[in-house]
Amino acid sequence: MRRILLFLKNHRNGSVLALLLLICCFMLFFRSGRQLVLPQQVGFSFFSFFQNAFHAIGNWTGETVNSIQKLKEMQDENQDLRKKLIKYRGMEREMIALRQENAGLRKVLKISEELQLLHISAQVIARDPENIFNTIVINKGLVDGVKKGDPVISVENGIRGLVGKVHSVGLTNSSILPITDENCFVAVRLFESRFQGLAHGQGKSGKIEVNYIKKRARDSLVKGDLVVTSGLASSDFPAGVFVGRVDHVQVKDYETSINLILDPVVSISKLEYVYIIKKEDNAP
């Protein structure tokens, strides 16, 4: 015993290093699924408070600096806008006609009916500090009614596209597992031909891979074809949300299915606002 104590005393740095690494290995080894659930949630809630503070300070500083410059710009802009207003009044009549036409087309496609979903809007406030993981942190958490596994969407170029799902929930913040992450799986179908498959992210490449698409689908596939969530009963995701556009097709002769590589509909790296979709019975 004395020998051990003497050894530890003589090799203090090495002993502490070994102990710390042992703790790390213990945590990594005994994680449930991918994460240790409870300590991680507590830690996430605590440190998300600081992330909120940093975000608020950054916003305030940026807005203060911008507001002075903006004031000058706004004066010039005001002059321009007055001129444009006259022009736009003429265009207004044309727009009313276009709106009516648009409303008619929407009815035909039933898009509005498919995507009328209860949602919580949230702002992206932080990302992974070292770009190793695809972490996205948003400013809504338990108190806002967010739950683990809730699907998250965003709107880009007028299209509602899938972002991912809620991975862990803190008190006022949550982290999102994006669709481009290798651990995010979604049941999907081809928008045109309705063939079904299973999509998951490809990690840092930012692409999405779809497996188990029947080989017959190959004939009708065109680059740029849209893929949507299928909304299977076992899936967390609602049906009809756009996931990505076909970039290319991988065919292996010895397999009965083909793989598709998609470009996501939403740019995950440019996200600013997202919408957390709630099922009607879970709505806050």
Next chain:
Amino acid sequence: MLRKYIIPLITVSLLLLGQSVANSYVSVKGVIPNLALIALVFFSMQNGPMSGQISGFFSGLIQDFISLSPLGFHAAVKTLIGFLSGLLHGNVFSESIFFPFLFIVIANLLRLILLGIISFLFPLPVDFKLFSFSFLIETGITALLAPFCFALLRKLYSVKRRKTL
């Protein structure tokens, strides 16, 4: 205690949290300079391996809390980086411009190698390429900033000049 453990830990942790928020605003090709790594290497070199590994462990743990990584992943990497940087304590002349640059390039390379080893030992789906474009940008920006950050941290930390051996 305060000077050797608490200040380094708080500084590295605040830089990490700042980085996570700044990533949305000021990233170059999705990459931002890893100021937390610079601070960790600096404080470890100033205070030795014990301070380095403890600051590294706890700051890594905080990083695990705020990212999708499993608990212990970054903690292990940062503990080792802190320890190894601490071994340089008193053995190198960190006040020159070149050495901080070199140390950060090595530390960044070491970080990715360790991340690779850990994700291999505990099968984790970490997708990164050692010599990817984003890694080169990150290493380049971080290394270029290192001499300035070292000078600034030294001034704030008011470290007495140590003579080289």
